Amino acid sequence: MATHAESINARSWLFAPGDSERKMEKATAGTADIVLIDLEDAVAEAEKPKARPMVAAFLKAHAPQSARLWVRINPLQGPHALVDLAAVVQARPGGIMLPKARSRADVESLDHYLSALEVASGMEPGSTKVIALVTETAEAMFTTANYAGAPRLVAMSWGAEDLADSLGASQNRNEDGSYAFTYQLARSLCLMGAVVAGVSPIETIYGDFRDEAGLRKRAAQVRRDGYRGMLAIHPAQVDVINEAFTPSAEELAAAQEIVDLFAANPAAGTIGHKGAMLDRPHLARAKALLALAPRR
Numbered sequence: 001m002a003t004h005a006e007s008i009n010a011r012s013w014l015f016a017p018g019d020s021e022r023k024m025e026k027a028t029a030g031t032a033d034i035v036l037i038d039l040e041d042a043v044a045e046a047e048k049p050k051a052r053p054m055v056a057a058f059l060k061a062h063a064p065q066s067a068r069l070w071v072r073i074n075p076l077q078g079p080h081a082l083v084d085l086a087a088v089v090q091a092r093p094g095g096i097m098l099p100k101a102r103s104r105a106d107v108e109s110l111d112h113y114l115s116a117l118e119v120a121s122g123m124e125p126g127s128t129k130v131i132a133l134v135t136e137t138a139e140a141m142f143t144t145a146n147y148a149g150a151p152r153l154v155a156m157s158w159g160a161e162d163l164a165d166s167l168g169a170s171q172n173r174n175e176d177g178s179y180a181f182t183y184q185l186a187r188s189l190c191l192m193g194a195v196v197a198g199v200s201p202i203e204t205i206y207g208d209f210r211d212e213a214g215l216r217k218r219a220a221q222v223r224r225d226g227y228r229g230m231l232a233i234h235p236a237q238v239d240v241i242n243e244a245f246t247p248s249a250e251e252l253a254a255a256q257e258i259v260d261l262f263a264a265n266p267a268a269g270t271i272g273h274k275g276a277m278l279d280r281p282h283l284a285r286a287k288a289l290l291a292l293a294p295r296r
Contacts, residue, residue: 007200008129008154009292010034011229011245012238015205017042018071019051024058028065032238033229038072039084040099048080052087059091070131072097076106082113089117095129095154100136100162103143104150107132111151131155131202134193135186136162144193157202157231158190191226200228209234219244228292247292255286 013034016027019042027035037058043051059069071093074080077100085096098110107130114128130151134144135158147153160183164172172183179187187204194201203222206215215237219230223245230241247255261271262283270279 007194007198007228008034008131009228010155010200010202012232012241013070013131013157013202013229014232014235014238015042015072017051018055019043019047021054021058024055026235028062028069030235030238031242032068032232032235033242034068034070034094036070036072036097036231037093039080039088040072040074048074048084052084056087056091059088059093063092066092067094069093070095070097070129072099075100076109077102085113085117089114089123089128090121092121092123093128095131098130098132099159100140101132101134102137102140104146107147107150107153114152126152128152129154131157133157133159133162134190135159137166138163141186141189144189145196147193147197147199150197153197153199155200155202155229156190156194156197158186158204160186160204187222187225195226201226203227203230205231205233206237207233209237212236212240215240216244245292247289251289252293255289258282258286259290 010033012032013036014027014030014032015036015038016024018024018037018039024035024037037055039048039051039055055071059066062069071084071088073084073088073096076098096110096114098106101107110130115125118125118127130153132147132153134147134156135141147156160172160179163183163186167182172180174180191201203219206218208214219241222230229245232238232241258273258278261273261278262268265271270277272278
């Protein structure tokens, strides 16, 4: 079994349909940290057999960028996942997005499949990373805390649309457009599960790609909550997301000031600073923010 991977430092995760070479090219030419080539929802059932070799050929043609080219396969509990993996792993994607993950057991099963395919393709075992979508079914909501130590896992994200379908809900929004309680809960459970697992929490999509102000507001909100990146459905969203999840120079300077204060006072549990008392959690948050600085 592959060893557990660390979290990934990626802000924007842009979907591109695996049956459209034009859209895959456009996504790859842009500034997204990760391009998620989609074999699941973006590809109709009848088109999946045609899309797989297209995706494999695209990955091979863009091998120098392989680390940022990932593939969303179909769910393990359906008929397509193994065929998807057999087609694309030999083309060496940077990672796999696992949709509708029900628990850590699904990530472990995926690890076994990937390990066999990597060996067969002459790849280093464990080289293919994984992001799991962890709240897309009702049962998955109860298992978000059990991903710690899951092999290959570097990030977790959540979904509101498939969860609504799973619940038989006619709507997942309140009258003001905000997510209803159950879906806010899914976001919180994903965040906490990712923290427990030591991987990056990634916010779900913002559906209206023309609403830049709304996207900017959502991204800022979830970053404050602890999310480290966001899924995107359109290239126009990428720069907004990258900016929102990149610490400003002022934020970095303030964080460095806190780190320096504690470094100068290593025995202190609390330090007075600018009229406030700082303690060790403030130091931990400052260090976490500074860790994001290389992305600038």
